[in-house]
Amino acid sequence: MISDITIGQYYKAESFIHKLDARAKIILTVLFIALIFLCKNFISLALTLVMVILSVLLSSVPVKMYIKSLKPIIPIVLFTAVLNMFYTGGENVVFSFKGITLTSEGIFTAIFLAARIVLLIIASSILTYTTVPTMLTDAIEKLLSPLKLFKVPVQSWAMMMTLALRFIPTLIEEIEKITNAQKSRGADFESGRLLQRIKAVIPIIIPLFVSSFRRASDLAYAMSCRCYTGADTRTRMKQMKMRIRDFVCIIIFITSIAGVILLNNLFGAVI
Amino acid sequence: MSNFVLETINLSHIYSKGTTSQVDAIRDICLKIEKGELVGVIGHTGSGKSTLIQHFNGLLKGTSGTVLLDGSDIWADKSKLRNVRFRVGICFQYPEYQLFEETVYKDVAFGPKNMKLSDSEVDLRVREAISFVGLDESYLEKSPFDLSGGEKRRVAIAGVMAMKPDVLILDEPCAGLDPKGRETVLNLIKDYRETTESTVIIVSHSMEDISKLATKVLVMNNSRLAYYGTVDEVFSHAEELKEMGLNIPQITGLFLRLKEKGFDVRTDIYTLEKAKDEILKLLKGGCL
Ligand SMILES: Nc1ncnc2c1ncn2[C@@H]1O[C@H](COP(=O)(O)OP(=O)(O)O)[C@@H](O)[C@H]1O
Numbered sequence A: 001m002i003s004d005i006t007i008g009q010y011y012k013a014e015s016f017i018h019k020l021d022a023r024a025k026i027i028l029t030v031l032f033i034a035l036i037f038l039c040k041n042f043i044s045l046a047l048t049l050v051m052v053i054l055s056v057l058l059s060s061v062p063v064k065m066y067i068k069s070l071k072p073i074i075p076i077v078l079f080t081a082v083l084n085m086f087y088t089g090g091e092n093v094v095f096s097f098k099g100i101t102l103t104s105e106g107i108f109t110a111i112f113l114a115a116r117i118v119l120l121i122i123a124s125s126i127l128t129y130t131t132v133p134t135m136l137t138d139a140i141e142k143l144l145s146p147l148k149l150f151k152v153p154v155q156s157w158a159m160m161m162t163l164a165l166r167f168i169p170t171l172i173e174e175i176e177k178i179t180n181a182q183k184s185r186g187a188d189f190e191s192g193r194l195l196q197r198i199k200a201v202i203p204i205i206i207p208l209f210v211s212s213f214r215r216a217s218d219l220a221y222a223m224s225c226r227c228y229t230g231a232d233t234r235t236r237m238k239q240m241k242m243r244i245r246d247f248v249c250i251i252i253f254i255t256s257i258a259g260v261i262l263l264n265n266l267f268g269a270v271i
Numbered sequence B: 001m002s003n004f005v006l007e008t009i010n011l012s013h014i015y016s017k018g019t020t021s022q023v024d025a026i027r028d029i030c031l032k033i034e035k036g037e038l039v040g041v042i043g044h045t046g047s048g049k050s051t052l053i054q055h056f057n058g059l060l061k062g063t064s065g066t067v068l069l070d071g072s073d074i075w076a077d078k079s080k081l082r083n084v085r086f087r088v089g090i091c092f093q094y095p096e097y098q099l100f101e102e103t104v105y106k107d108v109a110f111g112p113k114n115m116k117l118s119d120s121e122v123d124l125r126v127r128e129a130i131s132f133v134g135l136d137e138s139y140l141e142k143s144p145f146d147l148s149g150g151e152k153r154r155v156a157i158a159g160v161m162a163m164k165p166d167v168l169i170l171d172e173p174c175a176g177l178d179p180k181g182r183e184t185v186l187n188l189i190k191d192y193r194e195t196t197e198s199t200v201i202i203v204s205h206s207m208e209d210i211s212k213l214a215t216k217v218l219v220m221n222n223s224r225l226a227y228y229g230t231v232d233e234v235f236s237h238a239e240e241l242k243e244m245g246l247n248i249p250q251i252t253g254l255f256l257r258l259k260e261k262g263f264d265v266r267t268d269i270y271t272l273e274k275a276k277d278e279i280l281k282l283l284k285g286g287c288l
């Protein structure tokens, strides 16, 4: 089902991570990504893994949800990992058969590649599961606000992003409705050649566009009726506030990055 | 061959099964719909009406239970499912939002074309359908997007009628129309049924409309089938219907109030004629 897509799906809970400031969470996610890509040996990877597991546990989001977000990419991860395993050159041949050689460098590359992608997905899922989409765009707006000095309309962008996120579920629902209606008139989306299949989506796309434009203009009217004249003059009902715990988390992460770099140097890099 | 065109046996449907947002939309529905009936489906919002009808043409598959069309399971052969959709035509709520072609003609022809009918047959059906919905042939070359709301609605209904389904299902066909538009739509549905002698199922909020049109009434309440029977039978449960939050016809409401006040009247009355008779009877009885 199309509605199984979990982009930006918020999971309601009252965890420590849910309560962190959205800006802090974005910064933490960036630091997390840095952490994941800096690991160069198994000990630093283990440290990162511990950080990820701790964050997942602290998020109060069921592990099942993370598995759900990982599922679609597992085939891609396996495929690229296997390819890398065989195509990475190196001296330490572990295994050789009929021209196919497997080196320890290849195996390590594959493991690190797979681990990095998986951890990356988990880290970004923590952010989206624990943060309401609108808070996320607000936070991005705040973080990018220095760009206003260069006349970048950050607030308008943030508004557009908020609206886009808001309408994703509506659009999905709409697509389902229209698809059902056209199926009831015998539309066939499952068989035929490529060209036929592309043609088959026209009866969905056109009504979708028509209703999106209608919705956009309704929304524009509704916004002007509430005196929206552009984003720059808006204030917020919920003020964002960085607290001590936000800073503590950021410090912990920066320390971990330092730790990973140290471990990389102490024990040598394997990739 | 059985007399029942549609049957459901212990049909249940659960949305998003196994997640926190699981919804039991319909539970254990057993019903048999005879050929040629005009069934009115009523029930409060969220009672599972739309979910139920989507099982009739295989858009949804029951979590458990079966749906029989003319005695055979519609899911028995998946490749025949499209045929089922030609035989059971559903017109959804706000069907005007599914119009997509450049002209009314092409849009109405979409269904018949999918049925792989010959061009002349398609042409015939389009013209027939457009006259069923009370529009003249000058509409055929117009763009559906230039029509008024009520006209769009009628074109969309014609799009389903053009397939000449054995069972025509309409989900809230009058939603969002003005009183005149409502009447037009209800009348054309009535005419269509009389002309084609097909089975028609109408989902509606309005008891008033249903009581005027339907031969059978199906009442949904909290995902379950509450009543299924003739209009008289169902309206004899007027008090229970009221408890379910359904707005019973005004006339029935009046008699219910009379009964509350201690008059000995029937409460399954919904037409002006019967109301007159009952009141006359009451007057003759000397209660007043
Ligand atoms: N696609 C869907 N996904 C999840 N839940 C749904 C979906 N469609 C309907 N529901 C839920 O199922 C229940 C019955 O809905 P529906 O059949 O639309 O009722 P009705 O048509 O009587 O108003 C409602 O609680 C509704 O929220």
Ligand SMILES: [Mg+2]
Residues within 6 Å of the ligand: B049, B050, B051, B093, B171
């Ligand atoms: Mg409904």
